[in-house]
Protein backbone atom coordinates (compact mmCIF):
# COMPACT_ATOMS: atom_id res chain seq x y z
CA UNK A 1 0.00 0.00 0.00
CA UNK A 2 1.48 3.38 -1.07
CA UNK A 3 -0.31 5.58 1.46
CA UNK A 4 -2.17 4.78 4.64
CA UNK A 5 -5.90 5.49 4.42
CA UNK A 6 -6.57 9.24 4.58
CA UNK A 7 -9.83 11.21 4.51
CA UNK A 8 -10.19 13.74 1.70
CA UNK A 9 -12.34 16.85 1.29
CA UNK A 10 -12.47 19.45 -1.48
CA UNK A 11 -14.27 22.42 0.08
CA UNK A 12 -15.91 24.97 -2.20
CA UNK A 13 -15.27 28.00 0.00
CA UNK A 14 -12.56 29.42 2.24
CA UNK A 15 -14.95 29.41 5.22
CA UNK A 16 -15.66 25.70 4.74
CA UNK A 17 -11.93 24.90 4.37
CA UNK A 18 -11.02 26.69 7.59
CA UNK A 19 -13.92 25.00 9.41
CA UNK A 20 -12.72 21.56 8.28
CA UNK A 21 -9.13 22.31 9.35
CA UNK A 22 -10.22 23.68 12.72
CA UNK A 23 -12.45 20.65 13.38
CA UNK A 24 -9.65 18.10 12.96
CA UNK A 25 -6.13 18.44 14.46
CA UNK A 26 -4.89 15.77 12.08
CA UNK A 27 -6.11 17.54 8.93
CA UNK A 28 -3.63 19.22 6.57
CA UNK A 29 -4.15 21.61 3.69
CA UNK A 30 -3.26 20.15 0.29
CA UNK A 31 -2.02 22.66 -2.31
CA UNK A 32 0.14 21.31 -5.18
CA UNK A 33 1.08 18.21 -3.18
CA UNK A 34 4.69 18.42 -4.37
CA UNK A 35 6.01 18.32 -0.81
CA UNK A 36 3.09 16.96 1.21
CA UNK A 37 2.37 13.88 -0.91
CA UNK A 38 6.08 13.01 -1.04
CA UNK A 39 6.30 13.40 2.74
CA UNK A 40 3.34 11.02 3.07
CA UNK A 41 4.83 8.54 0.59
CA UNK A 42 8.09 8.56 2.58
CA UNK A 43 6.03 7.93 5.76
CA UNK A 44 7.57 11.08 7.28
CA UNK A 45 4.10 12.50 7.85
CA UNK A 46 0.68 10.93 8.07
CA UNK A 47 -2.25 13.36 8.17
CA UNK A 48 -5.70 11.99 9.01
CA UNK A 49 -7.37 14.15 6.39
CA UNK A 50 -6.35 16.18 3.36
CA UNK A 51 -8.22 19.42 2.75
CA UNK A 52 -7.72 20.07 -0.96
CA UNK A 53 -7.54 23.82 -1.66
CA UNK A 54 -7.84 23.49 -5.45
CA UNK A 55 -11.48 24.65 -5.68
CA UNK A 56 -11.01 27.81 -3.60
CA UNK A 57 -11.36 30.81 -5.91
CA UNK A 58 -10.42 33.06 -2.95
CA UNK A 59 -6.85 31.63 -3.13
CA UNK A 60 -6.34 32.14 -6.87
CA UNK A 61 -5.30 34.94 -9.17
CA UNK A 62 -2.62 37.59 -9.58
CA UNK A 63 -3.70 41.22 -9.31
CA UNK A 64 -1.57 44.21 -10.22
CA UNK A 65 -2.56 47.44 -8.45
CA UNK A 66 -2.23 50.86 -10.06
CA UNK A 67 0.74 51.55 -7.73
CA UNK A 68 2.55 48.41 -8.93
CA UNK A 69 1.67 46.29 -5.90
CA UNK A 70 1.08 42.62 -6.65
CA UNK A 71 -1.46 40.51 -4.79
CA UNK A 72 -0.88 36.84 -5.46
CA UNK A 73 -3.28 34.11 -4.37
CA UNK A 74 -1.63 31.36 -2.32
CA UNK A 75 -2.73 28.69 -4.84
CA UNK A 76 -0.94 30.37 -7.76
CA UNK A 77 1.45 27.90 -9.36
CA UNK A 78 5.06 28.62 -10.35
CA UNK A 79 4.11 28.21 -14.01
CA UNK A 80 1.32 30.79 -13.63
CA UNK A 81 3.82 33.20 -12.08
CA UNK A 82 6.28 32.60 -14.93
CA UNK A 83 3.60 33.18 -17.58
CA UNK A 84 1.58 35.98 -15.97
CA UNK A 85 1.82 39.43 -17.56
CA UNK A 86 0.83 40.99 -14.20
CA UNK A 87 3.68 39.21 -12.37
CA UNK A 88 6.13 40.72 -14.85
CA UNK A 89 5.74 43.95 -12.85
CA UNK A 90 8.23 42.26 -10.47
CA UNK A 91 10.27 40.24 -13.00
CA UNK A 92 12.41 38.42 -10.44
CA UNK A 93 9.38 36.38 -9.35
CA UNK A 94 8.98 34.64 -12.70
CA UNK A 95 12.75 34.36 -13.13
CA UNK A 96 13.17 32.51 -9.84
CA UNK A 97 10.04 30.35 -10.23
CA UNK A 98 11.41 29.21 -13.62
CA UNK A 99 14.47 27.82 -11.78
CA UNK A 100 12.48 25.62 -9.38
CA UNK A 101 12.82 21.88 -10.04
CA UNK A 102 11.21 20.67 -13.29
CA UNK A 103 8.13 21.33 -15.41
CA UNK A 104 5.93 18.89 -13.48
CA UNK A 105 6.79 20.45 -10.12
CA UNK A 106 6.34 23.96 -11.56
CA UNK A 107 2.92 23.09 -12.99
CA UNK A 108 1.62 21.77 -9.66
CA UNK A 109 3.64 23.56 -6.95
CA UNK A 110 2.24 26.79 -5.52
CA UNK A 111 3.73 29.94 -4.03
CA UNK A 112 1.65 29.33 -0.89
CA UNK A 113 2.80 25.73 -0.52
CA UNK A 114 6.40 26.75 -1.05
CA UNK A 115 6.47 29.30 1.74
CA UNK A 116 4.17 27.35 4.09
CA UNK A 117 6.61 24.43 3.86
CA UNK A 118 9.45 26.81 4.80
CA UNK A 119 12.07 24.27 3.86
CA UNK A 120 15.31 26.29 4.24
CA UNK A 121 16.44 25.03 0.81
CA UNK A 122 13.32 26.33 -0.97
CA UNK A 123 13.80 29.23 -3.36
CA UNK A 124 10.90 31.46 -2.32
CA UNK A 125 11.35 32.16 1.43
CA UNK A 126 14.54 34.26 0.97
CA UNK A 127 13.17 35.88 -2.18
CA UNK A 128 9.91 37.00 -0.53
CA UNK A 129 11.81 38.15 2.56
CA UNK A 130 14.07 40.36 0.43
CA UNK A 131 11.12 41.77 -1.55
CA UNK A 132 9.36 42.84 1.65
CA UNK A 133 6.30 40.65 1.05
CA UNK A 134 3.35 40.59 3.42
CA UNK A 135 1.26 37.48 3.97
CA UNK A 136 -2.47 37.37 4.68
CA UNK A 137 -3.57 34.52 6.94
CA UNK A 138 -7.23 33.61 7.37
CA UNK A 139 -8.76 31.81 10.34
CA UNK A 140 -11.99 31.67 12.31
CA UNK A 141 -11.30 35.19 13.59
CA UNK A 142 -10.90 36.68 10.09
CA UNK A 143 -7.78 37.95 8.30
CA UNK A 144 -4.45 39.00 9.76
CA UNK A 145 -1.38 40.23 7.90
CA UNK A 146 2.23 39.47 8.84
CA UNK A 147 5.52 40.58 7.34
CA UNK A 148 7.80 37.99 5.74
CA UNK A 149 10.14 38.36 8.69
CA UNK A 150 7.37 37.41 11.13
CA UNK A 151 6.03 34.71 8.81
CA UNK A 152 9.06 32.37 8.77
CA UNK A 153 9.49 30.96 12.28
CA UNK A 154 11.68 27.87 11.92
CA UNK A 155 12.37 24.82 9.76
CA UNK A 156 8.92 23.79 8.41
CA UNK A 157 7.32 26.32 10.79
CA UNK A 158 5.47 29.49 9.86
CA UNK A 159 3.03 31.95 11.40
CA UNK A 160 0.10 29.98 9.91
CA UNK A 161 -1.49 28.37 12.96
CA UNK A 162 -3.79 25.39 13.39
CA UNK A 163 -7.12 25.98 11.63
CA UNK A 164 -5.67 28.77 9.48
CA UNK A 165 -4.75 29.17 5.83
CA UNK A 166 -2.40 31.48 3.98
CA UNK A 167 -4.63 33.22 1.45
CA UNK A 168 -2.51 35.78 -0.35
CA UNK A 169 0.90 37.37 -0.65
CA UNK A 170 1.30 41.10 -1.21
CA UNK A 171 4.48 42.31 -2.88
CA UNK A 172 5.23 46.04 -3.15
CA UNK A 173 6.30 47.66 -6.42
CA UNK A 174 9.94 47.52 -7.52
CA UNK A 175 12.22 46.10 -10.20
CA UNK A 176 15.73 46.39 -8.75
CA UNK A 177 15.95 42.80 -7.56
CA UNK A 178 18.46 39.96 -7.87
CA UNK A 179 18.74 36.29 -6.97
CA UNK A 180 21.71 33.92 -7.04
CA UNK A 181 22.04 30.33 -5.90
CA UNK A 182 24.38 27.39 -6.02
CA UNK A 183 22.22 24.31 -6.55
CA UNK A 184 22.59 20.55 -6.74
CA UNK A 185 22.79 20.32 -10.51
CA UNK A 186 20.62 22.20 -12.99
CA UNK A 187 17.15 23.02 -11.53
CA UNK A 188 18.28 21.38 -8.28
CA UNK A 189 17.79 22.14 -4.62
CA UNK A 190 19.69 25.14 -3.29
CA UNK A 191 22.90 24.61 -1.33
CA UNK A 192 22.92 28.35 -0.56
CA UNK A 193 20.80 31.13 -2.06
CA UNK A 194 20.75 34.92 -1.83
CA UNK A 195 18.09 37.42 -2.84
CA UNK A 196 18.62 41.17 -3.00
CA UNK A 197 16.30 44.13 -3.36
CA UNK A 198 17.53 47.68 -3.95
CA UNK A 199 14.18 49.46 -4.07
CA UNK A 200 14.59 52.44 -1.77
CA UNK A 201 16.74 50.47 0.68
CA UNK A 202 19.38 47.75 0.42
CA UNK A 203 18.05 44.41 1.60
CA UNK A 204 19.60 40.97 1.27
CA UNK A 205 18.06 37.65 2.37
CA UNK A 206 20.23 34.55 2.61
CA UNK A 207 18.76 31.05 2.29
CA UNK A 208 20.05 27.63 3.49
CA UNK A 209 22.32 29.15 6.14
CA UNK A 210 19.81 29.09 9.01
CA UNK A 211 16.34 27.80 9.84
CA UNK A 212 14.76 30.95 8.38
CA UNK A 213 16.01 33.45 5.80
CA UNK A 214 18.72 35.68 7.28
CA UNK A 215 17.76 39.25 6.38
CA UNK A 216 20.42 41.97 6.27
CA UNK A 217 19.69 45.67 5.79
CA UNK A 218 22.64 47.73 4.54
CA UNK A 219 23.39 51.40 4.11
CA UNK A 220 25.24 50.84 0.83
CA UNK A 221 25.16 48.35 -2.05
CA UNK A 222 28.87 48.47 -2.88
CA UNK A 223 30.67 45.14 -2.92
CA UNK A 224 32.83 45.80 0.14
CA UNK A 225 29.76 46.75 2.18
CA UNK A 226 27.91 43.60 1.08
CA UNK A 227 30.89 41.37 1.94
CA UNK A 228 31.30 43.10 5.32
CA UNK A 229 27.59 42.74 6.14
CA UNK A 230 27.55 39.01 5.39
CA UNK A 231 30.81 38.50 7.33
CA UNK A 232 29.46 40.37 10.35
CA UNK A 233 26.25 38.32 10.34
CA UNK A 234 28.37 35.53 11.96
CA UNK A 235 26.55 32.79 10.11
CA UNK A 236 26.70 29.27 11.47
CA UNK A 237 25.11 27.16 8.73
CA UNK A 238 24.83 23.38 9.02
CA UNK A 239 27.29 20.98 7.39
CA UNK A 240 25.89 18.09 5.40
CA UNK A 241 26.79 15.74 2.58
CA UNK A 242 26.49 18.60 0.04
CA UNK A 243 28.55 21.31 1.73
CA UNK A 244 30.47 22.07 4.89
CA UNK A 245 29.46 24.91 7.16
CA UNK A 246 32.57 26.85 6.06
CA UNK A 247 31.76 26.41 2.37
CA UNK A 248 28.15 27.57 2.91
CA UNK A 249 29.44 30.63 4.76
CA UNK A 250 31.79 31.38 1.84
CA UNK A 251 28.96 30.88 -0.70
CA UNK A 252 26.67 33.22 1.25
CA UNK A 253 29.13 36.08 0.70
CA UNK A 254 29.77 35.29 -2.96
CA UNK A 255 26.06 34.86 -3.77
CA UNK A 256 25.05 38.01 -1.87
CA UNK A 257 27.49 39.98 -4.04
CA UNK A 258 26.05 38.38 -7.21
CA UNK A 259 22.44 39.01 -6.17
CA UNK A 260 23.18 42.66 -5.37
CA UNK A 261 25.04 43.09 -8.70
CA UNK A 262 22.00 41.75 -10.59
CA UNK A 263 19.67 44.01 -8.60
CA UNK A 264 21.87 47.03 -9.36
CA UNK A 265 21.81 46.15 -13.06
CA UNK A 266 18.01 45.91 -12.98
CA UNK A 267 17.84 49.36 -11.37
CA UNK A 268 19.65 51.08 -14.21
Ligand SMILES: Cc1cc2nc3c(=O)[nH]c(=O)nc-3n(C[C@H](O)[C@H](O)[C@H](O)COP(=O)(O)OP(=O)(O)OC[C@H]3O[C@@H](n4cnc5c(N)ncnc54)[C@H](O)[C@@H]3O)c2cc1C
Pocket residue numbers: 028029030031032033034035036037038053074075099100101102105108109110111112113114116117121122123124160164165166167187188189190
Ligand atom coordinates in the same frame (compact mmCIF):
# COMPACT_ATOMS: atom_id res chain seq x y z
C1 LIG B 1 11.51 16.70 -7.23
C2 LIG B 1 11.23 17.97 -6.47
C3 LIG B 1 12.19 18.96 -6.46
C4 LIG B 1 11.94 20.18 -5.79
N1 LIG B 1 12.89 21.16 -5.81
C5 LIG B 1 12.62 22.37 -5.27
C6 LIG B 1 13.55 23.45 -5.35
O1 LIG B 1 14.63 23.33 -5.89
N2 LIG B 1 13.19 24.64 -4.80
C7 LIG B 1 12.00 24.84 -4.18
O2 LIG B 1 11.73 25.94 -3.71
N3 LIG B 1 11.12 23.83 -4.05
C8 LIG B 1 11.39 22.60 -4.57
N4 LIG B 1 10.50 21.57 -4.44
C9 LIG B 1 9.31 21.74 -3.58
C10 LIG B 1 8.18 22.31 -4.40
O3 LIG B 1 8.50 23.63 -4.75
C11 LIG B 1 6.84 22.28 -3.66
O4 LIG B 1 5.91 22.64 -4.64
C12 LIG B 1 6.65 23.22 -2.50
O5 LIG B 1 7.60 23.01 -1.49
C13 LIG B 1 5.28 22.98 -1.85
O6 LIG B 1 4.26 23.54 -2.63
P1 LIG B 1 2.94 22.74 -2.93
O7 LIG B 1 2.00 23.70 -3.55
O8 LIG B 1 3.26 21.52 -3.71
O9 LIG B 1 2.40 22.41 -1.45
P2 LIG B 1 1.94 21.07 -0.74
O10 LIG B 1 2.97 20.00 -0.91
O11 LIG B 1 0.56 20.73 -1.12
O12 LIG B 1 1.93 21.59 0.77
C14 LIG B 1 3.14 21.83 1.48
C15 LIG B 1 2.82 22.25 2.92
O13 LIG B 1 2.25 23.55 2.95
C16 LIG B 1 0.95 23.52 3.54
N5 LIG B 1 0.14 24.48 2.77
C17 LIG B 1 0.06 24.55 1.42
N6 LIG B 1 -0.70 25.61 1.05
C18 LIG B 1 -1.11 26.19 2.20
C19 LIG B 1 -1.92 27.34 2.47
N7 LIG B 1 -2.45 28.10 1.51
N8 LIG B 1 -2.13 27.68 3.77
C20 LIG B 1 -1.58 26.93 4.77
N9 LIG B 1 -0.81 25.83 4.57
C21 LIG B 1 -0.58 25.48 3.29
C22 LIG B 1 0.49 22.07 3.45
O14 LIG B 1 -0.45 21.73 4.45
C23 LIG B 1 1.80 21.34 3.60
O15 LIG B 1 2.15 21.23 4.96
C24 LIG B 1 10.71 20.36 -5.09
C25 LIG B 1 9.73 19.34 -5.11
C26 LIG B 1 9.99 18.16 -5.80
C27 LIG B 1 8.93 17.09 -5.79
